[in-house]
Amino acid sequence: MAWLELAAGASCASRVWRRERLVGAALVALGLAGIAEPALADQNVLAADNGTVRCDASLKDLTRITLKDDQFASVSKIQTSSAAEDFQVVNEPLRGDIYLSVGSGFSRPSISFFGTTKKGFVYKFVCAVAGSEAKQVFVANADSEHPAAVGERWPVGLSEQDGAARLISAMYVQKPVEGFDITWRPLAPVNVGSLKVQLVGQYSGWSLTGKLLKLANTGNKPVTLSEDQVAPADALAVSLAQSRLEVGQETTAFVIMRAARPGDQP
Incomplete structure (x- = not known):
């Protein structure tokens, strides 16, 4: 996902003969002579x-x-x-x-x-x-x-449930969707019992808002997650990448809500 970073390194060693070292030294010398007066680049x-x-x-x-x-x-x-x-x-x-x-x-x-x-x-x-x-x-x-990526275009007249399902699928692969602003800005995590919850991304549209959460088990025993632990009661859809977390294990959750509009009650 967006918050994961992978690093890999490799090292190698080789043995060379003295004659090869001399040839290499000569090539380096020729190379240095060739770049002594660098050309001005546009x-x-x-x-x-x-x-x-x-x-x-x-x-x-x-x-x-x-x-x-x-x-x-x-x-x-x-x-x-x-x-x-x-x-x-x-x-x-x-x-x-x-x-x-x-x-x-x-x-x-x-x-x-x-x-x-x-x-x-x-x-x-x-x-x-x-x-x-x-x-x-x-x-x-x-x-x-580098034009902006064209977002996925949904059919007109989708129901809320169909829209929520499509939004979860798009968020899972981090695909742009037409009409949605995407924000990848992790917020400070909060602790809910032995569970650490962090909002790491959000899709904001006119009618739907999708939230991508990172969940971590910080307790000393395994945790079985349920939808009501990570989403409010009025959520349209919730998807957990993994429902059981061992100690120290992390997973992701996708929560789809109705978008708040001006005049809505908090």
Whole structure:
């Protein structure tokens, strides 16, 4: 489940002959010689709408910023009369890129401005200024690159019981469901007798709320769980992954409730 973390490690050892060690040393030396003068790499940045793009800009040459599958529509920056603080932004109309350059004697460590794209995204740019070579920055929108998962769509007119059963199935495999907001934020556990109960996740929809609970037996003898131990009387459905817990053993429970709406009595 979401709160479990698995770790695995492995180690290996091998014996090598002296001649092989000498060949290996020679290859390492060649490798070090080959990377003594590293090439300057382009900057590829993934940015969210209304997010901040942090990049490097050239002090002595041009810096080109281009958008993936989009173009700059406008750029907003503070105008200043001081050459030590001013920089220029040119919007190239054919590809929609922008080019940055700083004035002679520029003394600030960075420049900042806002860029609005033709698709309606707005990015704040904060670029450290250094170096004499021209630089390039490629920006892709995070939502476009990694769209949100499409949730499971349920048939219209499901009964409460059918909806509760489908919700338990979705929560069991942590599948998104259309119309439900999913929260994975463990709350502080509470003790109920020898049972420790912790809410670790919740599916919140317009008519149903599903709660994922972690249960642990902290007592000194086995415990047999029942639905009324982990859910209130008005719960629509309860599912226990395991009904009997040995000492120190844990399990999960899924509790489906009617969603609270404004005006409902507590």
